[in-house]
Amino acid sequence: MVAVVAAALIGIQGLSAPNASAVIPLIPSFVQVVAHQDDDLLFMNPDVSGGIKAGVDTTTIYLTAGEGGEKTYSLDYVRDRQAGVRAAYARMAGLTDDNECRRDQAGPGGCWTLTERSMSGGIAEEFTLDTWTGLKLVFLNLPEASHTDDLVTLAEVENGWPPAIKTLDMDGDPNSGAWPHEYTRSSLVGFTSALLYWYGATTVRAQDSAPDMQLSVPGKWHGDHEAHVAASRLADEAVRDYGRVANERVLLEHYRDYNIEVMPPNLAQPERDEKDDIFAEYRPHDSVTGGTYGTEWTGAEYSRAPRGTKWVARDGNMLLHAFVVTGGGLFEWFQDNALNWQGPYAHGDNGWALDAGLSLHNNADGRMEVFLRRRDTGEIVTRFQSAGGGWGWGELGSPNEVSGPWANSPSLRVSSPVVSSNADGRLQVFVRNAGGGISTRWQAAPNGSWNGWTDMLGSDVQGPPEVVKTYNGRMELFAPTRGRVLHWYQPAPNAPFVSDANFPNITAASGLSTGLNASGRIELTYRRPNDAHTMTLYQAQPDGGWLGPGDFSPGADAHGGVGEPAMVTSHGRMVAAIRNRGGGVSFSRQAAPDQPFGAWTDRGGLLVGVPAAGLDRDGNIVMLSISPSGLLYVSGERADGSFSSWTSHG
The missing domain is CATH 3.40.50 (Rossmann fold)
Structure with a gap:
C-alpha cells in the first residue's frame, strides 16, 4: 500500500505585472x-x-x-x-x-x-x-x-x-x-x-x-x-x-x-x-579526428530537455493559457473573454532552475496546475492556482535519489512530467525515472494531496512518456524506447494500470503524441527513423486493437523537421502540427472525421521547440509557437478551416 504524501506547498502569490524588464530589445x-x-x-x-x-x-x-x-x-x-x-x-x-x-x-x-x-x-x-x-x-x-x-x-x-x-x-x-x-x-x-x-x-x-x-x-x-x-x-x-x-x-x-x-x-x-x-x-x-569522423552523429539531432506540446490548455472557462519556461522563470499568456491574448505575466521560479518541458492540466474544481522539472535537482514541482485566485508553488519530489556530486545525481535523469486526470478528477503525473522505466504519482482524492511515487517498471525509455484520456474516462500511457514503444492502460476508469505486452512493435525517432478521432479511437503519432515522416498507429475501434502504422504522406514530401506532432481535434477532424525542415510550422488535417490525413501545408515562421495547439472557447483550433526572441506567436482557425496569419504577443 502506498502511503499518502502531501505535496509541499510554498506560499500563495499573485501574478506580477506584464513583463517589461528585458534590458535588451527582444530581437532574435x-x-x-x-x-x-x-x-x-x-x-x-x-x-x-x-x-x-x-x-x-x-x-x-x-x-x-x-x-x-x-x-x-x-x-x-x-x-x-x-x-x-x-x-x-x-x-x-x-x-x-x-x-x-x-x-x-x-x-x-x-x-x-x-x-x-x-x-x-x-x-x-x-x-x-x-x-x-x-x-x-x-x-x-x-x-x-x-x-x-x-x-x-x-x-x-x-x-x-x-x-x-x-x-x-x-x-x-x-x-x-x-x-x-x-x-x-x-x-x-x-x-x-x-x-x-x-x-x-x-x-x-x-x-x-x-x-x-x-x-x-x-x-x-x-x-x-x-x-x-x-x-x-x-x-x-x-x-x-x-x-x-x-x-x-x-x-x-x-x-x-x-x-x-x-x-x-x-x-x-x-x-x-x-x-x-x-x-x-x-x-x-582536424588532424586528430579526420577520416570519416562525425558521420556517426550527422544523422540525428535530439533535444536533451524537449519543451514538448503540452504547454497550452483551456481553463475552467474554456479560455486558452500558454506557459513557457525561460531563463527568468515561468511566463504565462492567456485569452481574455474577447479571445484576445494577454501577457506575458511572470510567475518567477521560486529560486529554482526550471527545465523547459512542462505539462498543464485542470484540477477537478477547474483550477489550473503547471507541472515542471527542476533542472538543478531533477525534482518535479508545480505551479497551481489557489481557491482564492492566487498562485502557489508545490513540490512532488523525485522517484529517485537526489544526491551525488557534480552531474551524478540519479534524479537528474528523471524526465519532464506529463499529466492527465482519472475519471473521478484525480490528477496523475508520469515521468521517465533514472532506471529508464516509468514512475507515477496521483492525487489521493480530487483536488487533494498526493500519494507517493510508484514504479510502473519498463526500461530504456527515452524522454517523457505520452498519456491520453479516452472517450470513456480511462487513461492510456505510451513511452518511446530506442527499439519499440511501451504501452500501459487502465482496464476500467480509475483502475490501476496494466502493461500491454502485445502492443505493436514500432520505433519512434521523436517523442509521442496522441489524438482522439470523432469516434473515440486513439491515434498515436510519431516520427519514423531515417526519413522523419510523421506516422500514426491507430485503433480499429474504440477500446479495440491497433492498426498501422500509416504514413501521413506516403510518396509525398513529409516536410522534414524534428520532434513530435501537436495533435488536436476540431469539428470532428484531427489536425497535426509539426516543426518542419525550415524551422517553421506545417500542418495536416484529416479529410473527414475518422479518415486519413491530407497533405502538409507550410505555415512558415521560425520557432524554438515544437508547436502546440489547442481549442478556443468556440471549438476552433489555435496554433501556437515560441519565437527565438521569446515571443508567443498565434494563428487561429477561420470558419472556412483556413488559418489566420501569425500574430506576435508580448
Whole structure:
C-alpha cells in the first residue's frame, strides 16, 4: 500500500505585472555555448544552420581551446580547429567556395575579422564574418585536459576544485600580453553572462548537463565528454545570471551529445546530407579526428530537455493559457473573454532552475496546475492556482535519489512530467525515472494531496512518456524506447494500470503524441527513423486493437523537421502540427472525421521547440509557437478551416 504524501506547498502569490524588464530589445539572436569546436556542428545542427538561413544573428562561444587530451598540445592544432569552424560557418552563411575570400581565414584575403574582446574581467578571440557581421565565433581558449604542465581543466574548475583556471597562452609570450588569462569559476560564469549580454542573446543553446548513463557509447565518459557536461552546467548558470539582470525572457535549449549515436536517426536525408556537407568543411582541419569522423552523429539531432506540446490548455472557462519556461522563470499568456491574448505575466521560479518541458492540466474544481522539472535537482514541482485566485508553488519530489556530486545525481535523469486526470478528477503525473522505466504519482482524492511515487517498471525509455484520456474516462500511457514503444492502460476508469505486452512493435525517432478521432479511437503519432515522416498507429475501434502504422504522406514530401506532432481535434477532424525542415510550422488535417490525413501545408515562421495547439472557447483550433526572441506567436482557425496569419504577443 502506498502511503499518502502531501505535496509541499510554498506560499500563495499573485501574478506580477506584464513583463517589461528585458534590458535588451527582444530581437532574435542565437548564441551557442559549447566545449569544443565541433560540438555545435555535430550536436546542434540542423538547428544552427536553420537559424543562419533565416537571417538570425548567430554567435557560438567555445569555452575550451579544443587542444586534445595528449600529454602535450600544439597551438597549431588549436588554430587549425578554429579555421575548421570558420569554414563550416562560412558555408552555412552561403559562401560555398573560396572565390570571394578564404572561408577558413581571418585578415587579408580571408572572410573573417579578428577582434580581441575584453570585458567583465575576461578576454576572448572574436571572429566576425565580413559579409555578415551578425555571425560571430568566440573562443575563450580554456584547457580541456591537464597535459604535462598540469593545467587546470574546464571540468575541474566547474566541479569546484582547483579554484582557478588559466587559458592557453594564445600569443606565445607567457610574460606579457593578454594571454594566458586566469578565471575563477564565478568569474568565468560572469564573463560568459557578459558575452550573452554583449551579443543580445534571446535563445541560448547548451549541451547536456546530465547525460543518460544508460546510453552506452564505447570510449566515452558516461556516454559523453566531461568538458561537454562542464560547459553545459556553466552555460546554465550564465543564462540564469543573464536572465536576472538583462533578459528574463531568454530561452535555454539543451542538446544531447555523443549518445545520439545510439538513438534512432531522426533526420530526413536532405537534412542529413546538409549536416554532413557542413561538417565536411571542418573535418580536413582536424588532424586528430579526420577520416570519416562525425558521420556517426550527422544523422540525428535530439533535444536533451524537449519543451514538448503540452504547454497550452483551456481553463475552467474554456479560455486558452500558454506557459513557457525561460531563463527568468515561468511566463504565462492567456485569452481574455474577447479571445484576445494577454501577457506575458511572470510567475518567477521560486529560486529554482526550471527545465523547459512542462505539462498543464485542470484540477477537478477547474483550477489550473503547471507541472515542471527542476533542472538543478531533477525534482518535479508545480505551479497551481489557489481557491482564492492566487498562485502557489508545490513540490512532488523525485522517484529517485537526489544526491551525488557534480552531474551524478540519479534524479537528474528523471524526465519532464506529463499529466492527465482519472475519471473521478484525480490528477496523475508520469515521468521517465533514472532506471529508464516509468514512475507515477496521483492525487489521493480530487483536488487533494498526493500519494507517493510508484514504479510502473519498463526500461530504456527515452524522454517523457505520452498519456491520453479516452472517450470513456480511462487513461492510456505510451513511452518511446530506442527499439519499440511501451504501452500501459487502465482496464476500467480509475483502475490501476496494466502493461500491454502485445502492443505493436514500432520505433519512434521523436517523442509521442496522441489524438482522439470523432469516434473515440486513439491515434498515436510519431516520427519514423531515417526519413522523419510523421506516422500514426491507430485503433480499429474504440477500446479495440491497433492498426498501422500509416504514413501521413506516403510518396509525398513529409516536410522534414524534428520532434513530435501537436495533435488536436476540431469539428470532428484531427489536425497535426509539426516543426518542419525550415524551422517553421506545417500542418495536416484529416479529410473527414475518422479518415486519413491530407497533405502538409507550410505555415512558415521560425520557432524554438515544437508547436502546440489547442481549442478556443468556440471549438476552433489555435496554433501556437515560441519565437527565438521569446515571443508567443498565434494563428487561429477561420470558419472556412483556413488559418489566420501569425500574430506576435508580448
